[in-house]
Amino acid sequence: MRILHTSDWHLGRSFHRVSMLDAQRRFIDHLVETVRERHVDAVLVAGDVYDRAVPPLAAVELYDEALHRLAGLGVPTVMISGNHDSARRLGVGAGLIERAGIHLRTDPAGCADPVVLTDEHGDIACYGLPYLEPALVRDALAAPKANHTAVLGAAMDQVRADLAARPPGTRSIVLAHAFVTGGTASDSERDITVGGVAAVPAETFAGIDYVALGHLHGCQRITERVRYSGSPLAYSFSETDHRKSTWLVDLGPGPADPGAGSGAELSAQRIDCPVPRPLARIRGPLDTLLDDPALDRHEDAYVEATLTDAHRPHEPMARLAKRFPHVLSLVFEPDRAPEDPLASYARRLRGRSDQQIAEDFVAHVRAGRGPDPVERAVLTDALDAVRTAEAAENGEAADNAGGAGNAKTAERAAEVAR
Numbered sequence: 283m284r285i286l287h288t289s290d291w292h293l294g295r296s297f298h299r300v301s302m303l304d305a306q307r308r309f310i311d312h313l314v315e316t317v318r319e320r321h322v323d324a325v326l327v328a329g330d331v332y333d334r335a336v337p338p339l340a341a342v343e344l345y346d347e348a349l350h351r352l353a354g355l356g357v358p359t360v361m362i363s364g365n366h367d368s369a370r371r372l373g374v375g376a377g378l379i380e381r382a383g384i385h386l387r388t389d390p391a392g393c394a395d396p397v398v399l400t401d402e403h404g405d406i407a408c409y410g411l412p413y414l415e416p417a418l419v420r421d422a423l424a425a426p427k428a429n430h431t432a433v434l435g436a437a438m439d440q441v442r443a444d445l446a447a448r449p450p451g452t453r454s455i456v457l458a459h460a461f462v463t464g465g466t467a468s469d470s471e472r473d474i475t476v477g478g479v480a481a482v483p484a485e486t487f488a489g490i491d492y493v494a495l496g497h498l499h500g501c502q503r504i505t506e507r508v509r510y511s512g513s514p515l516a517y518s519f520s521e522t523d524h525r526k527s528t529w530l531v532d533l534g535p536g537p538a539d540p541g542a543g544s545g546a547e548l549s550a551q552r553i554d555c556p557v558p559r560p561l562a563r564i565r566g567p568l569d570t571l572l573d574d575p576a577l578d579r580h581e582d583a584y585v586e587a588t589l590t591d592a593h594r595p596h597e598p599m600a601r602l603a604k605r606f607p608h609v610l611s612l613v614f615e616p617d618r619a620p621e622d623p624l625a626s627y628a629r630r631l632r633g634r635s636d637q638q639i640a641e642d643f644v645a646h647v648r649a650g651r652g653p654d655p656v657e658r659a660v661l662t663d664a665l666d667a668v669r670t671a672e673a674a675e676n677g678e679a680a681d682n683a684g685g686a687g688n689a690k691t692a693e694r695a696a697e698v699a700r
Contacts, residue, residue: 283401285455286317286553287529289328289496290513292366294341297584298610302515303340305558309514310348312556313528317357320530320553324399325357328496328511329364329413329459331372353382360397363388363412364459364496365474387457388412390419394440403535406453406491409441413459413474413497417666428666430474431482434460438486451536453546456487459496464504470518471499475635475665484508491546492533501527501552507545514555519586519611522561527552559584559608565615568595572605586611636665 291309295302317325332341352359361384363369373388380386385397387410396407414437416428425436438456445454461467461474463481474480474497484504487493493508499521501512511529516522534547562580564571565588571577585606589598594614602609634642640661645652653661 283399283403283406283453283533284321284323285326285492285494285529285531285533286313286320286322286324287326287328287494287509287511287531288313288514289326289459289494289511290330290364290499291327292330292333292513292515292517293344294337295333295517297515297517300584300610302517302558303344305515305556306341307344308556308558310344310351313348313514314351314355316528316530316553317352317355322357322530323401324408325352325359326408326455326457326494327359327361328457328494329362330366330496330513331361331364332367334366335368335371349379349382349384353384356383358383358385358397358399360385360387360408360410360457362386362410362457362459362496365413365415365472367413369412385410390414390422390437393423393437394444396441396444404451404453405449406455406533407445407448408455409444409457411437411441411456411458430460430480431486434458434482434486442489453491453533453536454489455492455494455533456490457494457496458487461497462486462495462504462508462510465495465498465510466500466502468499468518468524469520470513470516471497473636475637489545491536492531492548494529500524501529503550507548509550515558516561519561519563519584522563522586525552526555526557528555529553562586563588564606565590567591568598568601572601577605581606583608585609586613588613588615590615590617592616637662640665 291306293306316322331345363372369388373386376386376388390412393409393411396409399406399408411434414423414430414433416425416430416433419433420428423433423436425432441456445452460482461480463483487508491507495504495508495510498510499513499517500510501524502510504510509529512524512526514526514528516524516526529550530553531548531550536546560583562583563586564577564580566574568589568591571587585608587602587606587609589595589612599609599612602612641653641658644657644661
């Protein structure tokens with residue numbers, strides 16, 4: 283069985299206010315062509331089909347076009363909702379669409395209801411686990427706690443129970459949208475931290491022949507059988523060095539001795555996605571960026587320029603645009619000592635979680651005395667409550683809050699905690 287694993291299309295997303303719709307349309311063209319040329323037997327889409335719960339009409343039209351083209355190839359597609367999607371909206375018409383070979387899995391209650399694929403070696407049970415917001419699905423899944431590890435573990439218990447009841451030798455695939463331990467994140471993924479912890483161990487999926495993950499935007503292998511395809515396009519400058527691709531997976535027969543514990547034969551290769559325009563991050567004083575011949579190769583790229591001048595230059599964006607017409611982002615980071623009180627607030631926040639930002643705020647207003655364990659737990663509960671409320675209000679997937687999301691959420695949580 284030849285499978286094409288993709289995820290995180292984020293239809294409708296822009297890149298620093300530049301529409302990505304044409305680039306996303308090129309990716310759909312590439313996807314359909316790959317399915318046709320590589321004789322793909324099934325397509326897996328591991329969540330975040332849209333970029334927000336209520337996508338723009340043009341994004342919905344592109345999604346509709348993609349489904350029609352995939353259905354026209356006669357190749358089954360299994361698709362789950364991600365944390366950016368509205369599970370309910372994406373799942374509308376799922377029963378009718380399934381007749382065309384497009385299998386939408388957006389309801390947590392259907393985690394153990396697989397799409398059964400068949401090849402010359404027998405059946406493959408393909409389970410779609412939509413993004414599971416812990417506080418919203420804990421009771422439905424009878425999970426012991428409201429965190430990612432617990433709810434995914436409960437869902438996987440249901441999967442294994444169903445798989446055990448199937449004929450011996452049935453192979454298995456799981457689609458999931460989660461942050462799995464060992465994965466590398468980028469700036470364009472929305473924080474899904476619950477209880478101060480976002481990651482779940484790869485062992486959660488033990489015994490599954492192939493796990494198609496979504497959420498992280500870099501294509502990566504957690505284990506031989508647990509992989510992220512990553513997003514097909516770059517959605518932040520933190521992805522400048524990403525090689526955007528999909529996984530082409532060949533799933534062979536199961537082991538001759540199922541009791542031996544080894545899974546089905548598996549091989550995987552990366553299929554590169556089209557790059558609409560390369561990304562570049564350049565840094566230095568403005569005059570250097572305007573004159574350095576080594577930067578010639580970036581003149582046609584989307585550019586993020588970080589200026590290190592001691593004082594803000596006159597009209598820097600306009601001057602940069604004369605050399606780099608596709609400059610999209612301008613960052614000021616004057617060369618100063620790290621302890622300088624004028625150091626960038628954004629720089630101090632970079633890479634910090636909502637929990638860390640909130641705890642820093644408490645320490646700041648209390649003359650350096652941070653939260654004690656009880657107060658830390660209150661902050662954690664407040665953060666979870668704010669994020670869960672936002673998810674519920676937006677159909678189990680919050681609208682994209684942009685780059686200031688972490689700080690905004692942390693401030694709201696600190697207010698709740700107070």
